[in-house]
Amino acid sequence: MVFRTSRRAAAQYVLTAGLFALITTSCGTPSASSPDLTVNLPTTTVGVQQSGDGVVRIAAFLPSTGPGAQIGTPMNDAVRLAVSDINAAGGVLGGPIEVDFVDESTSNDLDIVLQSDVDAIVGPASSLNALSMLNSSVESGVLSCSPTATSLLLDRFPDANLFFRTVGSDSLQMAALARTAARTGGGSLTIVHLDDPYGRGLAAALETAVESRPSLTLSSVVPFSGADPDLDDDAFQIVETGSRIIAVLGDTADGARMLAAIDAALPNNLEGSPPFVVVNDSLRDATDVIATISNRLREQITGVASRALVTTVNAPTGYFSTNAYDCVVLIALAARQAGTDAPRAIANQMASVSSGGRLCSTYADCAALIDQGLQIDYNGRSGAVDLSSTGDLSRAWFREFRFDESGREYIFNDVGIEISS
Numbered sequence: 001m002v003f004r005t006s007r008r009a010a011a012q013y014v015l016t017a018g019l020f021a022l023i024t025t026s027c028g029t030p031s032a033s034s035p036d037l038t039v040n041l042p043t044t045t046v047g048v049q050q051s052g053d054g055v056v057r058i059a060a061f062l063p064s065t066g067p068g069a070q071i072g073t074p075m076n077d078a079v080r081l082a083v084s085d086i087n088a089a090g091g092v093l094g095g096p097i098e099v100d101f102v103d104e105s106t107s108n109d110l111d112i113v114l115q116s117d118v119d120a121i122v123g124p125a126s127s128l129n130a131l132s133m134l135n136s137s138v139e140s141g142v143l144s145c146s147p148t149a150t151s152l153l154l155d156r157f158p159d160a161n162l163f164f165r166t167v168g169s170d171s172l173q174m175a176a177l178a179r180t181a182a183r184t185g186g187g188s189l190t191i192v193h194l195d196d197p198y199g200r201g202l203a204a205a206l207e208t209a210v211e212s213r214p215s216l217t218l219s220s221v222v223p224f225s226g227a228d229p230d231l232d233d234d235a236f237q238i239v240e241t242g243s244r245i246i247a248v249l250g251d252t253a254d255g256a257r258m259l260a261a262i263d264a265a266l267p268n269n270l271e272g273s274p275p276f277v278v279v280n281d282s283l284r285d286a287t288d289v290i291a292t293i294s295n296r297l298r299e300q301i302t303g304v305a306s307r308a309l310v311t312t313v314n315a316p317t318g319y320f321s322t323n324a325y326d327c328v329v330l331i332a333l334a335a336r337q338a339g340t341d342a343p344r345a346i347a348n349q350m351a352s353v354s355s356g357g358r359l360c361s362t363y364a365d366c367a368a369l370i371d372q373g374l375q376i377d378y379n380g381r382s383g384a385v386d387l388s389s390t391g392d393l394s395r396a397w398f399r400e401f402r403f404d405e406s407g408r409e410y411i412f413n414d415v416g417i418e419i420s421s
Helices: 017-027 069-088 127-139 152-156 170-182 197-211 232-240 252-265 281-285 321-338 343-354 363-371
Strands: 002-006 057-062 098-103 120-122 143-146 163-165 187-194 216-224 245-249 276-279 301-306 358-360 376-380 395-403 409-418
Touching: 057 069, 057 321, 069 098, 069 321, 069 363, 120 321, 127 143, 127 152, 127 163, 143 321, 143 343, 152 170, 152 197, 170 197, 170 216, 170 245, 170 276, 170 301, 170 395, 170 409, 187 197, 187 232, 187 252, 197 216, 197 245, 216 232, 232 252, 245 252, 252 276, 252 281, 281 301, 321 343, 321 363, 321 376, 343 376, 358 363, 363 376
Parallel strands: 002 098, 057 098, 057 120, 120 143, 143 163, 187 216, 187 245, 245 276, 276 301, 358 376
Antiparallel strands: 301 395, 395 409
């Protein structure tokens, strides 16, 4: 086994609001507000053709210090475990797979990673870092696999088919949210969203998902400003729509303020039950505000978040650690099937080894099938990791959550969503 560690000082590591809220909710630390995801996507991105040298080298570009270490350290451990499992099974291309560890928390660019002649990168963890750095890795012809970057903007990034994700994108989260709304019995739905790039992107994705649900009818879309100290007028407008379901999309602080305003806007003499409310993952961390909401509304709230923990036998522990493990194994299996460590050749086989063939769940078993000339379907530690032609999961798992009287969320259901849902 070959482990190497590198570190450079630079900008502070930042997680997107949804992911940060998901992690910090369970660990009890404060969450951040939603970042501005306005970026200028390149119009063309052409990766160079790198030739292989016979050794598969991976860089784990994940946070190991600062606030990001809470999620990054277990993921780095999962990378180590995957490398150990691969090398114990004979490695790749007749030799051990090598891995560098670069601290995403203290590096604001990928130069240090790309200078080490790696074939693939596991990371970044942050959607913001992926959006700002992905163009460099693609231009260098290096493939990347992120276990946690969920941003909608990555759905349409011109990555020359070199970027992969083992986590469901926010567009799939919105498809899951529409499914949750439909399972309430359907009816009219009002989308309420924070009026920033983050909220507008989620709202647009949810609108698309609602259109595919015959039992749902979009009543209205109501944006609100996080800078507005008083959301009473917005909340009154929302309640006046009479929608059976309200979807609240936003970051932890402002999304929670809107929930409280809607609660206050509901008439005291309301006949029947309050509207059902569905929320995105950031609201998991709104414990203090949710605790002040009336029981009648709180009992109507259901949220959706990516499945971060998998507790099966032999699964690495920690949030999204199974996703990081699967990135490494998929890269190794793709290299084995390609017969080379050339990044483009590996990328061309990533989807192939993840679906459509003989089921296998360990590197050793999958490698044996590849050596027999058989098509494989790797079912990983995080579950089925069927990659689409775009490099995203064609099916992802989410968890529905609700809130108890103290405002703390609890998981009550797993939801599988396919890209066509």
